[in-house]
Amino acid sequence: MFNNITNYCVPLFKENFKYITTSRLDFRDGRRNFNLALNKFSHLTIDEIRKFHTGSRVKKSRRFGRSLQPSTKSLDIPKSSDDHRKYYMQSVTDQGKCGSCVAQDVSAAVEGVYALKNNVRLSLNRQMLIDCDWFIQQHVARDHSVIKH
Incomplete structure (x- = not known):
C-alpha cells in the first residue's frame, strides 16, 4: 500500500x-x-x-424498454418549486465512492416522509445504515447493486 x-x-x-x-x-x-x-x-x-x-452506469439490460413521453393532460403546475424551503428535502450529499447509494436513498426517503408529516427537517446518519468498508466497496457495491446481494 x-x-x-x-x-x-x-x-x-x-x-x-x-x-x-x-x-x-x-x-x-x-x-x-x-x-x-x-x-x-x-x-x-x-x-x-x-x-x-460521475454517477452510476446502468447496463442496457437494466434500462426501461420504452422512453418516457410527456403527458398530454393539462395540469396547473408551477414553473418552479423549492422543496428545501418547505422542509421536505435535505441538501445534496456526496456519497463518495463507498457504494452507499442504498443508504443515501433510504435515509433521504425517510427524511422526506418525516418532514412531510411533521414539517421539520430530520438529518439521518447514513453511516449507521451501511458500513463503508473495503469489502462493501470491492464486492457488494461495485455495480451499485447492494440490494441485489
Whole structure:
C-alpha cells in the first residue's frame, strides 16, 4: 500500500499541483477565464474522477424498454418549486465512492416522509445504515447493486 502511494499517488499529486499552480498564474494574468485550486480531487487522474464521481452506469439490460413521453393532460403546475424551503428535502450529499447509494436513498426517503408529516427537517446518519468498508466497496457495491446481494 505504501509503495503505491509513494510510487503513484505522490508523483501524480505533484504533477496536478504544478498544473494547478500554472493555471492559477495564467488566470491571474488573464490568459485563462477559469481558476483552479487544490481540493479533494487533486490526487486523482481525470479517469479516476470519472470512474468514481460521475454517477452510476446502468447496463442496457437494466434500462426501461420504452422512453418516457410527456403527458398530454393539462395540469396547473408551477414553473418552479423549492422543496428545501418547505422542509421536505435535505441538501445534496456526496456519497463518495463507498457504494452507499442504498443508504443515501433510504435515509433521504425517510427524511422526506418525516418532514412531510411533521414539517421539520430530520438529518439521518447514513453511516449507521451501511458500513463503508473495503469489502462493501470491492464486492457488494461495485455495480451499485447492494440490494441485489
